[in-house]
Amino acid sequence: xATHFTxxxxxxxxxxxxxxxxxxxxxxxxxxxxxxxxxxxxxxxLPRDLKELGCQILLGNTYxxxxxxxxxxxxxxxxxxxxxxxxxxxxxxxxxxQVFSLGATRKITEEGARFQSHLDxxxxxxxxxxxxxxxxxLGSDIAMALDECIPHDATREYVRxxxxxxxxxxxxxxxxxxxxxxxxxxxxxxxLFEDLRRWCAExxxxxPFDGFAVGGLxxxxxxxxxxxxxxxxxxxxxENRPRYLMGVGRPQDxxxxxxxxxxxxxxxxxxxxxxxxxxxxxxxxLSIKRAEFADDPRPLDETCGCYTCRNFSRAYLRHLFMAGExxxxxxxxxxxxxxxxxxxxxxxxxxxxxxxxxxSLPAEAGVEP
Amino acid sequence: xATHFTxxxxxxxxxxxxxxxxxxxxxxxxxxxxxxxxxxxxxxxLPRDLKELGCQILLGNTYxxxxxxxxxxxxxxxxxxxxxxxxxxxxxxxxxxQVFSLGATRKITEEGARFQSHLDxxxxxxxxxxxxxxxxxLGSDIAMALDECIPHDATREYVRxxxxxxxxxxxxxxxxxxxxxxxxxxxxxxxLFEDLRRWCAExxxxxPFDGFAVGGLxxxxxxxxxxxxxxxxxxxxxENRPRYLMGVGRPQDxxxxxxxxxxxxxxxxxxxxxxxxxxxxxxxxLSIKRAEFADDPRPLDETCGCYTCRNFSRAYLRHLFMAGExxxxxxxxxxxxxxxxxxxxxxxxxxxxxxxxxxSLPAEAGVEP
Numbered sequence: 001x002a003t004h005f006t007x008x009x010x011x012x013x014x015x016x017x018x019x020x021x022x023x024x025x026x027x028x029x030x031x032x033x034x035x036x037x038x039x040x041x042x043x044x045x046l047p048r049d050l051k052e053l054g055c056q057i058l059l060g061n062t063y064x065x066x067x068x069x070x071x072x073x074x075x076x077x078x079x080x081x082x083x084x085x086x087x088x089x090x091x092x093x094x095x096x097x098q099v100f101s102l103g104a105t106r107k108i109t110e111e112g113a114r115f116q117s118h119l120d121x122x123x124x125x126x127x128x129x130x131x132x133x134x135x136x137x138l139g140s141d142i143a144m145a146l147d148e149c150i151p152h153d154a155t156r157e158y159v160r161x162x163x164x165x166x167x168x169x170x171x172x173x174x175x176x177x178x179x180x181x182x183x184x185x186x187x188x189x190x191x192l193f194e195d196l197r198r199w200c201a202e203x204x205x206x207x208p209f210d211g212f213a214v215g216g217l218x219x220x221x222x223x224x225x226x227x228x229x230x231x232x233x234x235x236x237x238x239e240n241r242p243r244y245l246m247g248v249g250r251p252q253d254x255x256x257x258x259x260x261x262x263x264x265x266x267x268x269x270x271x272x273x274x275x276x277x278x279x280x281x282x283x284x285x286l287s288i289k290r291a292e293f294a295d296d297p298r299p300l301d302e303t304c305g306c307y308t309c310r311n312f313s314r315a316y317l318r319h320l321f322m323a324g325e326x327x328x329x330x331x332x333x334x335x336x337x338x339x340x341x342x343x344x345x346x347x348x349x350x351x352x353x354x355x356x357x358x359x360s361l362p363a364e365a366g367v368e369p
Numbered sequence: 370x371a372t373h374f375t376x377x378x379x380x381x382x383x384x385x386x387x388x389x390x391x392x393x394x395x396x397x398x399x400x401x402x403x404x405x406x407x408x409x410x411x412x413x414x415l416p417r418d419l420k421e422l423g424c425q426i427l428l429g430n431t432y433x434x435x436x437x438x439x440x441x442x443x444x445x446x447x448x449x450x451x452x453x454x455x456x457x458x459x460x461x462x463x464x465x466x467q468v469f470s471l472g473a474t475r476k477i478t479e480e481g482a483r484f485q486s487h488l489d490x491x492x493x494x495x496x497x498x499x500x501x502x503x504x505x506x507l508g509s510d511i512a513m514a515l516d517e518c519i520p521h522d523a524t525r526e527y528v529r530x531x532x533x534x535x536x537x538x539x540x541x542x543x544x545x546x547x548x549x550x551x552x553x554x555x556x557x558x559x560x561l562f563e564d565l566r567r568w569c570a571e572x573x574x575x576x577p578f579d580g581f582a583v584g585g586l587x588x589x590x591x592x593x594x595x596x597x598x599x600x601x602x603x604x605x606x607x608e609n610r611p612r613y614l615m616g617v618g619r620p621q622d623x624x625x626x627x628x629x630x631x632x633x634x635x636x637x638x639x640x641x642x643x644x645x646x647x648x649x650x651x652x653x654x655l656s657i658k659r660a661e662f663a664d665d666p667r668p669l670d671e672t673c674g675c676y677t678c679r680n681f682s683r684a685y686l687r688h689l690f691m692a693g694e695x696x697x698x699x700x701x702x703x704x705x706x707x708x709x710x711x712x713x714x715x716x717x718x719x720x721x722x723x724x725x726x727x728x729s730l731p732a733e734a735g736v737e738p
Contacts, residue, residue: 039688039689039692039694040685040688040689040692041689041694041696043694043695043696044695044696045696046696046699046700047680048676068688068692069663069684069687069688069691073663073684076664077664077666077682077684077685078666083682083684083685083688085680085681085685294438294442295442295445295446297446297447307415307417311416311454312454313446313452315438315442315446315452316409316446316453316454318438319408319409319437319438319452320408320409320410322437322438323408323409323437325408325410325412326412326413326695326698326699327410327413327415329695330413330695331415
């Protein structure tokens with residue numbers, strides 16, 4: 001898989017790069033954002049509408065699909081692509097982050113993570129081998145090695161021990177692989193300690209991963225540490241492998257991370273915010289429930305070309321939200337995902353043309369007012 | 370408005386007719402089904418997806434839009450078409466049926482129906498004039514005169530008095546009109562009494578309505594009475610005006626009513642059933658939550674050409690339903706509405722070709738197993 005990733009062009013004023021990632025289900029032009037399809041669906045989005053707004057690759061959740069409907073069932077039905085009607089690339093996470101989120105109901109041992117299902121309380125063991133087995137059954141284009149996502153306030157001692165275990169898990173995961181049509185990325189932990197990040201990177205880079213992800217950021221450490229540890233860790237990674245900053249995040253966080261040399265991103269923010277009525281625009285975030293929008297005939301964003309902005313007013317979107325209509329989630333999700341994909345597209349276009357005009361927009365125009 | 374409706378062809382073996390209804394926002398080929406857009410949206414459906422599945426005309430609810438967001442607001446924003454992003458024909462009901470459904474919280478007087486909002490308990494008067502005012506503000510292509518929907522078990526005396534009032538309300542409604550670009554239909558009541566239906570029809574037909582609707586059916590009277598009173602009343606109506614059977618219903622009810630000479634239909638069944646996981650197929654109704662579908666790789670309906678059936682398995686649709694995903698409502702609604710529109714399209718094609726092969730399918734193939 002040595003040629004699956006190509007850096008096409010590098011920015012002169014930052015570490016950003018334009019890349020091309022080849023997967024079994026097609027090419028991903030990077031930098032790219034991956035909408036999150038937690039339970040085999042990007043919430044409220046038809047796959048054809050995802051295609052239309054420029055989505056190249058989805059993220060699927062191993063934890064959720066393992067529990068329901070079950071990876072064996074999905075495998076028997078032809079894999080996750082066929083199951084969810086998406087013929088483009090899919091990256092699956094390892095389940096580690098969801099298990100981490102379960103808090104008190106999970107226990108980490110050398111073997112793996114034992115956890116209780118959030119659905120029925122049943123007990124399960126997610127080992128590095130199991131994470132590979134599930135992801136191979138799902139048939140994703142990119143699988144992630146099992147890691148432990150470390151709380152941002154963990155002690156240095158815990159971070160060291162946990163990171164050492166994540167490194168051992170990565171080795172076990174690689175050994176468990178059967179499929180040859182699936183890329184596999186390792187996940188770097190190391191908490192907020194630069195020396196532990198460096199050590200973890202060195203250990204991971206020595207393994208035959210097709211790409212590297214940086215985990216354990218965007219989990220409460222704050223913007224400064226997210227930026228500094230992210231940039232530091234990106235700098236440790238090889239040029240010729242894709243770099244994925246997991247679970248991050250806000251548009252301005254993603255733009256900063258692109259400049260630091262990251263290629264792939266995922267986050268539930270655009271879709272979750274959409275369902276909560278929070279919408280991204282070139283003029284800043286906007287809460288559609290506010291009374292001021294009740295009679296506002298303007299689209300969400302005058303400069304946006306999405307289906308929602310081309311056809312509906314803020315007044316209508318507010319009405320749908322207040323009335324609890326499903327169409328509210330549909331139109332809002334479509335807009336926010338379009339917004340995110342436009343940011344990435346603008347980055348790629350600027351990088352391709354050797355321009356540096358993609359960084360100040362739209363984040364500094366007020367995405368976070 | 371004398372030429373707004375043309376009967377193009379009549380069936381030789383029934384009273385069915387192929388028609389063409391011209392409205393300010395385009396032509397409706399009849400027989401036609403109108404999806405219900407209660408609160409300014411056909412639940413879970415993008416307008417462009419409605420267009421794609423063959424939807425020609427929507428129904429909007431005066432009661433709901435009057436209360437929220439308010440007809441004045443919709444008028445100021447350019448009318449209901451612009452508000453909801455639908456540029457095709459819209460028929461609005463008069464609000465009478467919703468007020469009737471409120472039960473104990475509404476009071477009928479000669480002036481109109483006084484009712485309490487289901488949203489905030491506030492008191493409102495829906496008079497025949499108000500119903501016209503609201504519908505003119507909404508700017509629908511077809512407005513309905515205010516009627517009282519009579520319970521199926523009402524006494525003959527009540528039905529007579531109520532129907533007389535509905536006739537007086539119809540006269541008042543016609544006098545209150547200002548717009549010339551809006552058709553107006555009268556609603557026939559008369560309960561389950563043929564002589565009262567005849568009397569009501571004679572009174573209504575004498576008024577300058579652009580079409581006639583039959584109300585008060587499909588409200589619990591049972592299939593036999595629905596069919597017999599429906600057929601009887603259709604036979605009382607002029608050939609050269611569209612005939613609308615309100616709120617009916619199941620596919621087999623609609624097909625029977627087409628044969629009896631009705632042209633327009635609306636019902637929440639396809640969309641409400643969709644959200645509840647009940648799906649129409651050429652082999653009968655199907656409850657997608659059933660365990661037998663958990664690993665079923667087949668589409669809902671092998672013969673269906675809708676987006677849902679072309680791309681997703683029963684197993685996936687069951688998964689979405691069980692997981693409570695919004696996409697479940699989207700894909701199910703899309704399928705059920707496509708199914709209804711295909712029935713109507715097949716009727717129109719058969720009528721146009723002088724065939725009589727549209728009646729036995731799909732209803733008697735087991736839509737209601």
